[in-house]
Amino acid sequence: AQSVTQLDSHVSVSEGTPVLLRCNYSSSYSPSLFWYVQHPNKGLQLLLKYTSAATLVKGINGFEAEFKKSETSFHLTKPSAHMSDAAEYFCVVAAPSGGSYIPTFGRGTSLIVHP
Amino acid sequence: GAGVSQSPSNKVTEKGKDVELRCDPISGHTALYWYRQSLGQGLEFLIYFQGNSAPDKSGLPSDRFSAERTGGSVSTLTIQRTQQEDSAVYLCASSWGQSQPRSGNTIYFGEGSWLTVV
Numbered sequence: 001a002q003s004v005t006q007l008d009s010h011v012s013v014s015e016g017t018p019v020l021l022r023c024n025y026s027s028s029y030s031p032s033l034f035w036y037v038q039h040p041n042k043g044l045q046l047l048l049k050y051t052s053a054a055t056l057v058k059g060i061n062g063f064e065a066e067f068k069k070s071e072t073s074f075h076l077t078k079p080s081a082h083m084s085d086a087a088e089y090f091c092v093v094a095a096p097s098g099g100s101y102i103p104t105f106g107r108g109t110s111l112i113v114h115p
Numbered sequence: 116g117a118g119v120s121q122s123p124s125n126k127v128t129e130k131g132k133d134v135e136l137r138c139d140p141i142s143g144h145t146a147l148y149w150y151r152q153s154l155g156q157g158l159e160f161l162i163y164f165q166g167n168s169a170p171d172k173s174g175l176p177s178d179r180f181s182a183e184r185t186g187g188s189v190s191t192l193t194i195q196r197t198q199q200e201d202s203a204v205y206l207c208a209s210s211w212g213q214s215q216p217r218s219g220n221t222i223y224f225g226e227g228s229w230l231t232v233v
Contacts, residue, residue: 034221043206043226090157094220100163100171101146101210103222107157 002027004093006106014114019063019078021109023091026072033074034092034103035065044090050074061085086113117141119225121207127231128197136192136228140209147190148210148222149182153203161205164190197232204229 007022025033035047048059055067065076074091088110094103120139128134140147149161160174164184175181179197184190194201204227210220 032220036224044208044224046221046223049221092222094222098170100165101220102148102160102163102171104160105150105158 002031002093002095002097002104004091004104004106006089006091006109008109009107010110010112012112012114013081015083016080019076019081019085019111021076021089021091021111023074023076023106024072025074025091025093027093027095029095029097031093031095033065033067034094035059035063035074035076036090036092036105038088038090038108040087047076047089081111081113083113083115086111119207119209119223121205121225121228123228124226125229125231127233130199130232131196133193133195134197134230136194136205136207136230138190138192138207138209138225140188140190140207141223142188144209144211144223145187146210146220146222147184148208149190149192150206150208151203152206152227158206161192194230197230199232202230202232 003026005024033050036044037047038044047063048057050057050067058064063078067074088108090108091106092103122137147164150158152158162182163171166187167184179195182192206227208222208224210222
């Protein structure tokens with residue numbers, strides 16, 4: 001079984017300040033972890049993924065995430081927010097199980113960026 | 116094609132009518148997924164295909180929902196006797212399919228089919 005919890009439904013920051021979007025996961029197997037971003041009325045775009053290599057993963061648009069097994073966390077960060085970062089962010093966990101590989105999505109965190 | 120293609124992009128239908136939503140995955144991708152996203156909600160898993168078979172259809176919300184995949188490629192999601200609560204964005208995604216653990220197959224999403232039942 002696997003699950004993912006995004007700890008904040010909304011995060012509000014000012015442009016130029018750091019961003020932290022929190023994600024905790026649960027998985028019976030060593031999982032792969034992803035962050036996707038969804039801009040309004042758009043599809044989902046992959047930001048970054050963790051697949052058991054380096055625990056600090058760098059993604060597009062200056063985002064990065066750190067896999068912490070002891071804390072079962074995969075928080076997404078960015079040093080300086082930009083107005084264009086305003087979007088919905090989804091944390092995803094996936095592990096092969098019983099012949100299937102079905103990613104499970106968190107409920108999403110809405111990032112609001114103020115000028 | 117270059118990406119996952121879904122059609123129609125928008126569909127308005129009357130309550131009680133049947134609708135078909137189509138998904139063209141990325142060429143060569145053996146795994147195909149359907150998810151549903153309701154307003155302000157996360158993504159709800161519906162069904163997963165590996166090739167033409169569906170090893171997991173546990174997310175289909177009722178027997179009004181069905182899906183098939185032919186030729187290991189195109190998939191169709193059918194909703195019979197639509198209800199207002201079926202209004203949502205239906206997202207299709209594809210990937211290379213099950214691999215070794217830790218390989219982290221990326222799932223690529225289409226733009227979605229926006230369904231409105233009136």
